[in-house]
Amino acid sequence: MQSTTKALMVQGTTSDAGKSVLAAGLCRVLARKNIKVAPFKSQNMAGIRQNYQ
Numbered sequence: 001m002q003s004t005t006k007a008l009m010v011q012g013t014t015s016d017a018g019k020s021v022l023a024a025g026l027c028r029v030l031a032r033k034n035i036k037v038a039p040f041k042s043q044n045m046a047g048i049r050q051n052y053q
Contacts, residue, residue: 008026010023010026023039023041024039027036027039036044
């Protein structure tokens with residue numbers, strides 16, 4: 001049995017563009033149509049310093 005995974009990426013030009021709200025809405029619509037969804041939100045780690053002592 002062959003499985004095909006499809007992906008959708010939501011991108012925006014600013015941090016407050018509404019990407020999370022749009023993604024949540026899309027997930028809800030797809031889930032109501034019995035389509036499996038697996039939302040993922042990456043974390044911006046650019047401003048975090050780690051102390052390697």
